[in-house]
Amino acid sequence: MTVTAPDDPKTLVSTGWLAAHLKDPDLRIFDASWYLPDMGRNALAEYQKAHIPRSRFFDIDDISDHRSELPHMAPPVEKFMSRMRALGVGDGHQVVVYDGAGMFSAARVWWLFRLMGKTDVAVLDGGLPKWLAEGHAVTDTPPIIRDRHMTVTRQNQMVCDVTEVARAAKLGDHSIIDARAPERFKGDAPEPREGLRAGHIPGSRSVYYKDLLHDDGTMKPPSALRTVFHDAGVDLKKPAITTCGSGVTAAILSLALERIGKTDHALYDGSWSEWGMYADLPIATGAA
Template sequence: MAVKAPARGSPSGRVRTTALVASGEVAPSAARNAPSTRVRLSARPGRRWPRRDRRRAGHVGVPGRPVRDDTGGDRHRRRASTAPGPDRPRPCAAAPGAGRRLPGARSWGRSARGGSRPRPGLEWGAVDGTVRCGVTVDLLVSTAWLAAHLRDPDLRVVDARWYLPTLGRDARAEYRAAHVPGAVFFDIDEICDRASPLPHMLPDPETFARAVGRLGIGDGDRVVIYGQRYLVASARVWWTFRVFGHDRVAVLDGGFPAWRAEGRPVEAGEPTPPPRRFTARFRPALVRDLGAMLDNLHARREQVVDARSTGRFAGTEPEPRPGLRGGHIPGSVNLPYERLFAEDGRLLDPEGLRAAFLRAGVDLAKPVVTTCGSGVTAAVLAFALARLGRPDVAVYDGSWTEWGGRADTPVEG
């Protein structure tokens, strides 16, 4: 939803979920679990305005309930109108299950320790799963949605296919042979920290901004990412965009296999879009390093959830990368990422996701950090938790390649 700023000389305003319901721009069922969001409008600080000017500025509240104006005075009160009008459209329909708080899910707010968190935007790409005036606000898009919006001028499609080195497949060659029309290729082994001995570690913000800008992605663009089955490695690229401050990003459900299976159009070659300006703003709260994971062994502030297979977690299967010990981080729990998907490779619905995490022993009301072999499928777990209303989940970037490759880190198995 776009909030129109008032004209010069008009007061500031707060737009909260309750106000959105009152205005008819969000269905009540969709707003029930939406985070409180404040939109600051231009104003002269401290100035009081007559009631008629405040009403003209569009101050609204919950129908039938007195509301306090945003100028700091509580002597002027009025009741919000429930009648639709030019500035108060009728409610849009909510997405199936949108805005419903799942049992055990925690709201996304300021932590008890006083730390700040990213603020969800009232736009495409937020995390509350609602529909606002016909615009889907979600993290996951269908093949039908992408096909219908391919020509949107602000939409950028990213191919994030990637394979383990042991598979002997060339993701870039496959991209050049066939990809979604207009898609650019994001190579997680190139857009990374080249100085690190660990695979595809996060780059610094400047490197990420330059690389993404060269792909034709700018600050105001919506981004849809696709990969292979089970969101590999589209969830990793989704997480990377969010780490660097870009929330208008979604993932294609079913990935490129679903697109091809439905007979949708593809093209060959490698497009060269004009470069755009991208500003990277690093969010350290979404990343964990070795030091933080070692500290957590004693503090146990965060639950550690491992996305690797049961055999690798237990140390009974060999690791695909040489030189790594078997086992897992002490105290961690195991949820193989494949269990989050249906047989056709599409992500389970929220109830199915919640059941999978609960069966693995994850408390959805407590902090979580995810890990895997090298930080790729850990992002799949983080994505699924974001679908459950937990976009604050961090990923251990080095994952088992770092932890299991050292001699001074404890291991269970």
């Protein structure tokens, strides 16, 4: 039997919770599906074919900072506000985010809302696969959207740049946690993006994001999450920095940290797409 944690509209809600609240007037739902090229899936096409009723499509690559050469970096505040207004999402709304993989990219959008100072946002535990498995309805009809004003206060402490991460790695005063597969962390497997070195940030710890999830894509309860971090050698007394390949699955680590009550965590937005690109940044290989 899969053990799940209680619903929390600020972090994680169940499919049952969403079904019960589906018609709430101030609920806004996002399909934030995003896939790596080797997954062979088209997120927008899948959304257009079938999505949870009333959900909007959140394009992670579009709602990003196009001034950066790095993939889907967090957008400027003004761009985030304008995109959300166009999608009919604003102040006073409860947001629920899901994806088509179960738990893969939705946490990135949860983190992005938190970065922008919005706390009434949760990830749908188990995502669309669990919703479908339970027989809940889907539709191909787009929602009716009306403009809504949004006030944003960017929480700069929730994101790190390469300089801050390099300093933290050198001083050892943060727990740097890497969500990539162990083979990539060790440097035994090539990176999916060309031109990147293999390995990990010196001093970082490997916590594969899938180790935080049950087989059905739902997140493990807080007690089990703590065990995963502990077994990986993560010092939870230190402030945490989460990282991955391009800042997507790192947000699953951030969500898990929030679920266990740890609030002093930041996400390295450039992640390995940036760190692995620069020859002057140190790397480590093998196990942590």
